[in-house]
Amino acid sequence: MVRMHDRDSTLDAEAAAARLGVSRATLYAYVSRGLVRTAGPAEGPDHDPRRRLYNAHDIEALVRRKAVGRRPDTVAATALDWGLPVLASAITEIEGGRLSYRGHDAARWAETASLEDTARLLWGCGEADPFADPLASAPAWDGDLLAVFAALPLTERCQVLLPLVAAGRATAWQRDGRRLWPGAAALLRAMAGAASGSAPDARPIHEHLGRVWGLDAAGADLVRRVLVLAADHELNASAFAVRVVASTGASLGACLNAGLSALSGPLHGGTTSLVEILFDEVVAARDAAGAVETRLRRGDGIPGFDHPLYPDGDPRAAALLPHLPADRLRDDLAAVMAETAGRLPNIDFALVALRRALGLPRGAALALFAIGRTAGWIAHALEQRRDDKLIRPRARYVGPSAADGPAR
Numbered sequence: 538m539v540r541m542h543d544r545d546s547t548l549d550a551e552a553a554a555a556r557l558g559v560s561r562a563t564l565y566a567y568v569s570r571g572l573v574r575t576a577g578p579a580e581g582p583d584h585d586p587r588r589r590l591y592n593a594h595d596i597e598a599l600v601r602r603k604a605v606g607r608r609p610d611t612v613a614a615t616a617l618d619w620g621l622p623v624l625a626s627a628i629t630e631i632e633g634g635r636l637s638y639r640g641h642d643a644a645r646w647a648e649t650a651s652l653e654d655t656a657r658l659l660w661g662c663g664e665a666d667p668f669a670d671p672l673a674s675a676p677a678w679d680g681d682l683l684a685v686f687a688a689l690p691l692t693e694r695c696q697v698l699l700p701l702v703a704a705g706r707a708t709a710w711q712r713d714g715r716r717l718w719p720g721a722a723a724l725l726r727a728m729a730g731a732a733s734g735s736a737p738d739a740r741p742i743h744e745h746l747g748r749v750w751g752l753d754a755a756g757a758d759l760v761r762r763v764l765v766l767a768a769d770h771e772l773n774a775s776a777f778a779v780r781v782v783a784s785t786g787a788s789l790g791a792c793l794n795a796g797l798s799a800l801s802g803p804l805h806g807g808t809t810s811l812v813e814i815l816f817d818e819v820v821a822a823r824d825a826a827g828a829v830e831t832r833l834r835r836g837d838g839i840p841g842f843d844h845p846l847y848p849d850g851d852p853r854a855a856a857l858l859p860h861l862p863a864d865r866l867r868d869d870l871a872a873v874m875a876e877t878a879g880r881l882p883n884i885d886f887a888l889v890a891l892r893r894a895l896g897l898p899r900g901a902a903l904a905l906f907a908i909g910r911t912a913g914w915i916a917h918a919l920e921q922r923r924d925d926k927l928i929r930p931r932a933r934y935v936g937p938s939a940a941d942g943p944a945r
Contacts, residue, residue, distance in 0.1 A: 546879030547576060547590035556596050557603070564591070572599060574848075594848035624780075624928075628659055628916050629771045634849045638769065644856035647765040652742045652912060655768045656725055659916035660718060667718030668726075674739035677702045677727045683734055691732060691903055692801040696794050698731040699724065705790025714919050717789065721915045724793060728911040732904040742908065756895050759860060760905065763891055766853040767884065767906050769913025775799035775806075776917045783918040784928040792918040793911060800907055809902040812841040812889040816867070825869035829877075841886030842874050850881035857887045861894045 548556065553573070554564045567573045574592040629638055636643040639658055646655070653668050660667075667673055678701055686694050699705055704720025705727075723737075726745075730737035735749045743764060747757030769776070775796040782795040800806035815832070822828040829839060844851045858871075867890055874880045882890075888902040921928075 546593055548593050548596060549590060553591040553596050557599055567599065592848060594845070623772070626772065626917070626920060628913070628920060629769045631771050631846050634847055634852065636770070636852050643766060643768075644852050647762050647856055650765050651761055652725070652764040652768065652909060653722075655765050656722070656912040656915070659769060659912055660721065660919060661714070661916075662718055665715065665718065667722040668739075670719035670722065672704060672719040673722035673726060675723065676736050676738065677723075677730065679736060683736070687734060690801070691900055691907065692797045692806075694734075695728060695731040695907065696797050699727055699790055699793060702727045702790065705793065706788050708786065708788045714923065717919065721789065721919070724789060725908075725911050725915065728793070729908045732907050733901075746905075746908075750895070750897050750901070752895060759857075759891060759895065762860065763857055763888065763905055764909040766856055767888070767909030769910065769916060773805070774802070775910065776913060779914045779917050780921040781928045783921040784924075784926060786922075789915065789918055793914055796910070796914040797907065800903075800910065806903050806906050806910075808840055808885045809888055809906065812885050813892075813899070813902070815840055816870075816889055816893060819866050819870050823866070825866055826873045829870070829873055839874065839880070841889065842878075842880040842882055844883045847883075851883040851887075853884045854882040854887040858882060858890060861890055864890070864894060867893075 550561055550564060554561045557564065557567075559567075564573070568575055568591070573595040575589045576592070627639065629636070630640075631637075638646060638655065639661075641658065646658075650658075656662075656668075657666065678698060682698075682701075686697050689697065702720075702723055704723045707720065726737040726739075726742065729735075729742045729745060733746055733749045735745070738745055740748070741761075743757050743761035746752075746760050747754075750756075750760075752760065772780075778795040778799040779792045782792045803811065815828075818832070819825050819828040822831070832839060861867075871882050871886075874882075884906075885902075888906055891897075891905070892899075892902040
């Protein structure tokens, strides 16, 4: 049997109260106020609150809130670590376990929308269609050039090829963002080409990728769905990097370069490679529970599950996984994690599951992530430039004081 620690999903009353540093009576008050959710025996006349389990995500949220208190320096420091909002944005909202793009539920939007539709929504294009502009259709490179850089890691290949798109190099940002939309569309198509090792064209991006990867219409539609679900995720590490660079007035291409650099890290887009290894181990063992048990015994984590912003499960994974072809081992892995730890698949799990279900090349999960997320990066860059303010936080110095240095 796979054994998980209670902290992965729930805590008993004693542990929850200890973690919060409060009495059990105060813990029960938090529950009655809706601050902490519970699970366990049903409520009734003989209900004993000590027998119930308490949501660990809610407990940790309360711990962080108490730690912040009223000190401005503490508020600022914790805001950068899954904390309070640090800037205003009208692009994406994550609230109540839901992801929305400018007021549209992302899961419902992904039922029919293309990545181009999503880009127009996120960029605030209204009825305008920058993808119809000839500038957005111009090929950026040919097959010979792709072959030269084919061996580079995906993010680095994109960083080499995107500067060849002239629209991305312009540093004179127009105050009227509409003039930037065709260039942004060209960059999005170019990202699709660079990430998939192909020359960009004017087809809808999911159809272009379907042709490159030899997919039928159903497979291309799954690609469409995941591109839309990956398009933006509020102020994550790569979007924040994009906004910092955009705030300096740098080119749109430079902003995307920053996003790609952040995405390459193992704590961001690179997580897909860790999930691939997990899937490999499950397939090799032909036993999801056994593979998870082996990982836990050697002290390894289980990537691809849970997300701090979604205590009840990542809605992006929930919107994609039911549409994939059946896969017993994949479903067994998800069931093992849900039943033993209460942990549900996240977008990294879903990307890798789709990659494997469609037989796409290794690394295509990250490619899909990068292509979809480019629409959001561009939206953040455009919004930040309209704000016309440099992002320049201050550091709270904790090193030695000059007064403590050697006497002269």
